[in-house]
Amino acid sequence: MNIRLIVKNLGYVLIIEAASMLPSLFVSLLNRQDDFSSFLITILLLLVLGTAASRINVGYENLYTRDAFALVALSWLLMSAFGALPFFLSGAIPRFIDAFFECVSGFTTTGSTILNDIENLPKGLLFWRSFTHWIGGMGVLVLTLAVMPSTKAGSLHIMQAESPGPLPGKLVPKIGQTAKILYAIYLAMTLVLLLLLHIAGLPIYDAFIHAFGTAGTGGFSNMNESVGAYHNLAVEIIITVFMLMFGVNLSLYYQAIKGNPKAFLHNEEFLFYMGTVVISTVLIMCNTVGTVYQNFGEALRHASFQVSSIITTTGYATADFNLWPTFSKVILIILMFVGACAGSTGGAMKCIRILLLFRIAKREVVKIIHPRSIYSVKIGGKVVDEETQIGVLTYFFFYLVAIACSTLVVTLEGKDLVTSVTAVISAIGNVGPGLGLVGPMGNFSSFSLLSKIVLSLDMIVGRLEILPVLLIFSPSSWRRANI
Template sequence: MKLNLRLILSFIGLLLVLNGIFMFLCIPYSLYYHDGDLHALLISGAINIGVGLLLYFSLYKKYSEEVKRRDGYLIVTLGWVTISLFGTLPYLLSGSIPSFTNAFFEAISGYTTTGASILSDIEAMPKGILLWRSMTQWIGGMGIIVLTVAILPLLGVGGMQLFVSEAPGISPDKLTPRINETARRLWSIYVGLTVLETIILKLGGMDLYDALNHSLTTMATGGFSTKQDSLAHFDSAFIQYVVIIFMFIAGINFTLTFHAIGGKWKKLTSNEEFKAYYIVILFFTFLTTIALLQADSKNFEESFREALFQIVSIISTTGFATTDYTSWETYMVFIILIIMFIGGSAGSTAGGVKIIRHLILFKNSILELRRLIHPSAVIAVRINKRAIGDKITYNVLAFIIIYVVIFAVGSALLAFTGVDFTTSIGAVATSLANIGPGLGEVGPAGHFGNIPDASKWILTFLMLLGRLELFTVLILFTTYFWSTS
């Protein structure tokens, strides 16, 4: 079966058109601040729309058949890479990031909602370019929701497949027949929460520009900030608590959020992944708060807020920081590293392994002990009181094994390029989980600008792998994917 390249490229053309439109949306701020980035945004937007329209109208034709599975894999991966390539144009044309390697790193870090940055003086960047930088995360965050709801379940991969296939929570007949309506509702929630957070942050003391940027990157669980020292710059307990709440919401399955907004709170509160999500946050917040109280002279509220902010930021894979956690005691930094391997909920904008996978792995491990006593018994893993199939369990086990192998290989490769051990494992862990700041030189007080270019290219690949759930990208490197038989 041949790939439908005409359909694939026309779809990518449509993505480029949307990319260009979002670039144009940054122009009002460029005009207002007169930072000299207007021409870069205009030209970049025009190129994106021009190339996109050329691809779309020259290759598009109406197809009666659905998108085939192999076409879908290529659309997803090639689409993310293409918009990231074209997303470098504002950085390059404005001169804000003159190096292509650095510009591509910053762009793909945005679209994958990772939030790792090469910038050492963020405040010196033109305001229109900074807004575009935040916009890349907002596009990527919403894109991954629509992707998981509309495309990945059809391919049989991705976090949402854990629900959509045999697992409980969301059944295919509720999503697939009205996929446009589902996507529209998720968009409305995403936009609505972004606007709501912007208003609250503005009321809390941020100016409109900073409030908008931080709302865009909070709901995307991206973590790009307009300040070099992130949320610590504002030194406001109110702002920190507001961002904590919205980071927490962004890490929840958006379909459950939709049900909660519609008054169906039981769907949210009875969901096992949601319960595990907040229990994990409470547990690690408790440990970190106690450790901080013992380590410094801060009062309980300050220690609790600092702990809660960092735990929610990392588990939701947002990556905002109010403190340099790499300066904490060694055992506390180790806790941070562990949390980097957890991730948010499936069907959210969060990255990482995902809570649901850990839940299935844990339950299956417990059941293995029972199976040793009763080898002939058929004991299924149950999520939300419903059994899930062996296929999903095997998928979870394979995903986690491959994830750990990629982490180990990636860390070794970074060390081989000359990066120190601590920075290597921190950079790989945070890139693969799409978090942002890592450990060592790339912690909250540092940046990725000083690591070798070879390391940056390795990390950009890992960001893409993590954002697209590993298998979606890795399958493109197999011979049977490209086989026509």
């Protein structure tokens, strides 16, 4: 493993994180609150360590796949650890593990929190808390590639390790240029969302907070009751639409800009995603009208928002779905598994994998009925190779194993099964709220330090899709590569 090159690139990541804290430092200075010094100390520490690491002499600049995977996993761990310092140093979150949990939840766009009174936090910290969503939505290393691509060889491996979903590809020949295009689309959509939220009645600060949370599909709010605190139908509609938009593969927007808007209609994953949203919304609406809500309009309003929030793994709430009928809650749990599209800012399994699992299962049934038949698994009219199919099945297996092992640890606390299981599913799927004590009106503060560490790792494992994190714990990965 090329350790020197990994450390050098980690230095660039720390410099990027220092720069990312500057807007929060400015917000803190503007509001003259106590968190200013904590941001200043953290920024200086990041710059000193980042500059020192980035100046390391590297013998050769080949970044192998395992190097890229290790770089991505270590970057997320370091970003989260240093990102937690402003919360810890300011005293807003007295225990470092709690601050680490909050920051991991931010960068991984999970949106789970240990805070009981969000509205009393200094505005600079709340801004940083939500801005981590925006950074993490597209990826820490993708941002680094867009701003200062430092490795000629291995950039694609970095995107493969960090991009959510299978088969990430280049939009243009140069991977650095691809990163710039993706971030340009991401930024443009965020700015449009920000403007619309402000026009709809949100103060500019609140609009920034919720634009970051929606774009990154993270779900952190500066209000204790999340989006529901505003009681603003226009804001809810705007966030619902944009949550769904950010749950779509960003490359489809690039194709539309280049003159191919029909790409959406020809993309099977997009059609599966939208079909799942429509069906789930209708089912929940029918199940809650007359029992939870008095009319179809009110049921549609809350059902559409929560379905969009859960399938995109954003986690915003306008209603306490803990109070919904069991049928509706089961649908939400299923959506926690499904997730958004590959190449989006959403989490969980991804629609493309679910679609592939259905196609693989169908093939196996056909082979039983017609043993001599030749049946190929296809997506979008193209045959999916066996290696990709095995990769999807392997990921599905690891995903379930991670949920099972984490649940065993979390249940040691003695909390009810619904709370324990949905907390783990929510963490690995980067969803945010679960059910029971971790529902939309609850939080994760009552969990022990051990459970918070496990859930923090689950969030990183889920965001990086397991393999990069497993790799850094494998001794064979750290052996020196043959040059």
